[in-house]
Amino acid sequence: MSNVPMNLRYAKSHEWLKIEADGTATVGISDYAQSSLGDITFVQLPKVGTVLKAGEVFGVVESVKAASDLYAPVAGTVMAINAALDGAPETLNTAPYEGGWMLKLTLSNPSETTTLLAAAAYEQLLG
Amino acid sequence: MSKLHRTPLRDFHAAHGARLVDFAGWEMPVQYRSILEEHKAVRRAAGLFDVSHMGEVDVRGPEAGKFLNYLVTNDVAKLYPGRVLYSPMCYPSGGVVDDLLVTMRGPDDYFLCINAGNVAKDLAWIREQSSPFAVTITDRSDDYALLAVQGPRAAEIVQSLTGAKLGLVQYYHVTEGTVAGIHCLISRTGYTGEDGFELYHAAGDAVALAETVLAAGAPRGLELAGLGARDSLRLEAGYPLYGHEITQDISPLTAGLGWTVKLDKGADFIGRDALVAEKKNGAVKKVVFFKTGDRRIVRAETPVLGAKGAIFGRVLSGTLSPLLNESIGSALVTVAAASEALVVDIRGTKLNLHLVKPPFVELKKAPQ
Numbered sequence: 001m002s003n004v005p006m007n008l009r010y011a012k013s014h015e016w017l018k019i020e021a022d023g024t025a026t027v028g029i030s031d032y033a034q035s036s037l038g039d040i041t042f043v044q045l046p047k048v049g050t051v052l053k054a055g056e057v058f059g060v061v062e063s064v065k066a067a068s069d070l071y072a073p074v075a076g077t078v079m080a081i082n083a084a085l086d087g088a089p090e091t092l093n094t095a096p097y098e099g100g101w102m103l104k105l106t107l108s109n110p111s112e113t114t115t116l117l118a119a120a121a122y123e124q125l126l127g
Numbered sequence: 128m129s130k131l132h133r134t135p136l137r138d139f140h141a142a143h144g145a146r147l148v149d150f151a152g153w154e155m156p157v158q159y160r161s162i163l164e165e166h167k168a169v170r171r172a173a174g175l176f177d178v179s180h181m182g183e184v185d186v187r188g189p190e191a192g193k194f195l196n197y198l199v200t201n202d203v204a205k206l207y208p209g210r211v212l213y214s215p216m217c218y219p220s221g222g223v224v225d226d227l228l229v230t231m232r233g234p235d236d237y238f239l240c241i242n243a244g245n246v247a248k249d250l251a252w253i254r255e256q257s258s259p260f261a262v263t264i265t266d267r268s269d270d271y272a273l274l275a276v277q278g279p280r281a282a283e284i285v286q287s288l289t290g291a292k293l294g295l296v297q298y299y300h301v302t303e304g305t306v307a308g309i310h311c312l313i314s315r316t317g318y319t320g321e322d323g324f325e326l327y328h329a330a331g332d333a334v335a336l337a338e339t340v341l342a343a344g345a346p347r348g349l350e351l352a353g354l355g356a357r358d359s360l361r362l363e364a365g366y367p368l369y370g371h372e373i374t375q376d377i378s379p380l381t382a383g384l385g386w387t388v389k390l391d392k393g394a395d396f397i398g399r400d401a402l403v404a405e406k407k408n409g410a411v412k413k414v415v416f417f418k419t420g421d422r423r424i425v426r427a428e429t430p431v432l433g434a435k436g437a438i439f440g441r442v443l444s445g446t447l448s449p450l451l452n453e454s455i456g457s458a459l460v461t462v463a464a465a466s467e468a469l470v471v472d473i474r475g476t477k478l479n480l481h482l483v484k485p486p487f488v489e490l491k492k493a494p495q
Contacts, residue, residue, distance in 0.1 A: 038146075038158060038161075038162060038355075039158075039161050039162045039163045041163075041422055041424060041447045042422040042423050042424070042447075044474070060474060062422075062423065062424060064162045064163070064355060064359070064424070064446060064447060065355075067424070067426075067474070089422070090163075093161070
């Protein structure tokens with residue numbers, strides 16, 4: 001049912017992480033996450049420069065239904081945030097893997113990404 | 128969800144992609160496509176809602192009118208056949224048992240529509256209060272399905288399916304007729320602030336009626352709408368929801384529904400003494416409506432604070448207004464606080480509450 005792109009890694013808390021060619025990573029929430037939340041109305045992201053530990057809360061995504069914390073899939077420093085989500089949070093519903101990206105991170109420990117789920121394992125988690 | 132009640136349209140909803148949730152013990156569609164889009168479709172064109180979970184009660188007998196005027200706070204004596212009345216029904220304390228629609232179908236023949244979550248409680252209360260009166264109370268909730276067609280194009284859509292002259296049916300009036308060949312009590316009422324109709328019909332006809340209304344309405348912009356949109360539409364319209372703006376502990380006067388409390392209607396009614404006292408002495412608390420200028424939703428039970436952090440009350444309902452694109456809601460605050468600066472703390476961010484007199488958006492229909 002949910003779209004789970006093969007080229008991404010996933011956290012059990014439903015964030016995705018994409019390793020870019022330059023070794024940095026892009027983070028967002030999965031199609032399953034946006035679909036479960038329903039109409040997304042607000043996104044709160046950290047400031048550029050914030051240093052995140054793996055599993056640390058980095059923001060909040062809010063839908064008509066509920067507000068949910070966002071968790072850093074791995075440790076890193078926030079290089080950029082998707083400020084466009086401020087005015088158009090619904091992009092998370094329509095394009096969770098493209099226009100709905102949230103953070104670009106410089107990874108503290110690149111090997112940490114291997115602890116995340118591959119697409120097949122994440123699909124299995126979704127059942 | 129096997130233990131939940133189902134309306135006759137449960138499979139219709141599932142087939143149309145609804146997300147089904149437990150609402151007051153009923154498996155109901157909270158949304159089909161998007162709560163925000165369904166909400167906008169109702170304001171722009173029309174929406175079709177299954178509200179078959181609502182309860183229906185026949186009240187008949189030579190003292191039916193007299194009994195109902197004792198049971199509810201509004202003036203039932205003003206009704207005539209075909210006229211609908213909105214009213215709270217109170218406890219002796221002035222707190223609210225439920226709010227309901229009373230329709231006069233004929234002499235000594237009235238029809239109530241009550242909230243799904245309150246059916247058992249209401250029936251017990253109504254039966255208990257009715258004992259001194261020559262009336263018969265009949266629960267009809269399982270017999271009726273109820274579809275609401277709401278929005279500026281609702282009349283055009285329903286008219287395309289009926290020979291009844293809808294132009295002659297004014298707001299808060301009913302007529303009997305067939306819609307798509309199915310016998311209906313056609314009521315020009317609703318819970319969205321738009322023009323529209325509520326079609327009471329036999330439960331066995333619900334799927335055929337829903338399919339036909341959807342087919343006739345879709346080319347005119349009608350969309351299926353779930354309970355999520357129903358809630359945001361009613362809050363944008365400033366309508367109370369039982370359990371939020373009116374409860375056992377929030378009287379209709381506190382809730383700002385003074386227009387439904389007819390203290391001088393010339394007949395005693397349950398709760399009158401308490402409501403007279405509340406009016407005379409002034410209430411301690413009042414229900415206010417607010418907007419925030421922010422997209423963060425201020426959810427029910429959030430404390431309402433004064434500028435210096437003192438707690439002045441709590442939020443009763445909150446959502447994002449899809450039309451205003453900002454969060455709106457209602458709160459119960461002390462009367463003294465209602466003239467002060469009020470704030471809420473949402474995850475560490477202070478939002479100012481700007482009090483407004485509802486409705487939040489211009490409505491096509493006044494509340495009669």
